[in-house]
Amino acid sequence: MKIEAKNLSKIYKGKRALDQISFCLEEPKIYGLLGKNGAGKTTFMQLLAGMMQPTSGEILVEKTNPFNNQRLTESICLIKEGNNFKKDLKIKNVLTISSLFYPTWDQLLALKLVDEFSLDINAKVKALSKGMESALGIIVGLASKAPITMFDEPYIGLDASARSRFYEILVEQYQEHKRTIIFSTHLIDEVSLLFEEVLIFQEGKLLVQENTDVLRQKCISISGTIPQIESFITDKMVIDTKQFAGVMTAVVVGIEIEEARTNGFTVEGVTIQQLMIYLTSYKGGKIEW
Amino acid sequence: MYRSLDESKPIYEQIKEQMEDIIINDSIPKGDRVPSTNEIANFYKINPATAAKGINQLVDEGILYKKRGVGMFVTEDAKGILFQKRKNAFIKNFVIPLKTEAKKLNIDSQELLELLTKEGKTIED
Structure with missing residues (x-):
């Protein structure tokens, strides 16, 4: 399903959470939605899920506004950080309600995952630990098979092995059934291999939208003596520099690894997590990719 | 072999290199089937499109060939x-x-x- 944001703005609790952002998510892909706290990620996902109205601009799914539009929102599943389900419901009730809401619901998968994450189907939501409640959210997100599925920091309290299992199942499920998955997390290093495309938000603006491997290729870190690096980077796009013990390291956008190597510099890749940190602390204006 | 992936360079390039190593050291000889895009994606927990990009480049370079509905195989000249x-x-x-x-x-x-x-x-x- 095609998702379009057109000059999308949202003022939320007196703050401009989203500031005239425009972009398009065309293909069913796994998207990473990254940014610091308060960058507007959650606001964007809630708008896309039709849970609130934009202040101005538009969010469109297949050219239609998702707000108060059940025919559309039954194709959109948003799993939040917590409080996804009513506390008095039993797990099996949560699954039944979800199966009635999502036409694409896969009950067999849901039951398999309940078993996999060792949940008791008769337990009430309020009796679950934080980790178990997160597991239930993940189960509903996966089993919804909704054409647009969003996970917004879905795993508070979930241990490393359960998270790892979640990523495995996500890849398997995605291959069986291609759909748009939007994933927002602070544990970027854990999941960045799953992202086909990354969007980085900064103070309500979209900083970058790009294929993940293209970002890995375009952004490198080079080290050498201070005068060498200083003269090399004068005409380059530099997003971070550091100096230590006579050595200078610069994070440069848009140069070839070979070019840096033939200059005798030490060249290293930059992880998506590091890139997000550099970009969101960069104060030098527009970045030319 | 089966090194874990890192982010020092594009993931599709690393997938490509690992497949190349497997062929160079005869773990998979010519004419044999290599893992599918899906198998690679599941094994490394990476995006299937990324795995496909690496594999397709090996096809373009004449190292692998596709048999429709069967899989990817190592070419004679690989x-x-x-x-x-x-x-x-x-x-x-x-x-x-x-x-x-x-x-x-x-x-x-x-x-x-x-x-x-x-x-x-x-x-x-």
């Missing part, structure tokens, strides 16, 4: 192509940096040659 390619990469990634470092240390070509033939001994030895 190893020959890879050796040539790796030789070029060897010059770029090892020989040139070696010379650059040697120059930094004032090691001339004569001395460098001696060091290369002397096999694993440092100056103290």
Whole structure:
């Protein structure tokens, strides 16, 4: 399903959470939605899920506004950080309600995952630990098979092995059934291999939208003596520099690894997590990719 | 083999290199099937599109070929192509940096040659 944001703005609790952002998510892909706290990620996902109205601009799914539009929102599943389900419901009730809401619901998968994450189907939501409640959210997100599925920091309290299992199942499920998955997390290093495309938000603006491997290729870190690096980077796009013990390291956008190597510099890749940190602390204006 | 992936360079390139290693060291001989895009994605927990990009480039380079509905197979010429390619990469990634470092240390070509033939001994030895 095609998702379009057109000059999308949202003022939320007196703050401009989203500031005239425009972009398009065309293909069913796994998207990473990254940014610091308060960058507007959650606001964007809630708008896309039709849970609130934009202040101005538009969010469109297949050219239609998702707000108060059940025919559309039954194709959109948003799993939040917590409080996804009513506390008095039993797990099996949560699954039944979800199966009635999502036409694409896969009950067999849901039951398999309940078993996999060792949940008791008769337990009430309020009796679950934080980790178990997160597991239930993940189960509903996966089993919804909704054409647009969003996970917004879905795993508070979930241990490393359960998270790892979640990523495995996500890849398997995605291959069986291609759909748009939007994933927002602070544990970027854990999941960045799953992202086909990354969007980085900064103070309500979209900083970058790009294929993940293209970002890995375009952004490198080079080290050498201070005068060498200083003269090399004068005409380059530099997003971070550091100096230590006579050595200078610069994070440069848009140069070839070979070019840096033939200059005798030490060249290293930059992880998506590091890139997000550099970009969101960069104060030098527009970045030319 | 089966090194874990890192983010030092594009993931599709690393998938490509790992498949190349498997072919070069005969783990999968010519004519045999290599893992599918889905199998690779599941194994490494990476995006299937990324795995597909690496595999498709190997097809373009004549190292793998597709049999419709069956899978991907190692071509007859795969190893020959890879050796040539790796030789070029060897010059770029090892020989040139070696010379650059040697120059930094004032090691001339004569001395460098001696060091290369002397096999694993440092100056103290």
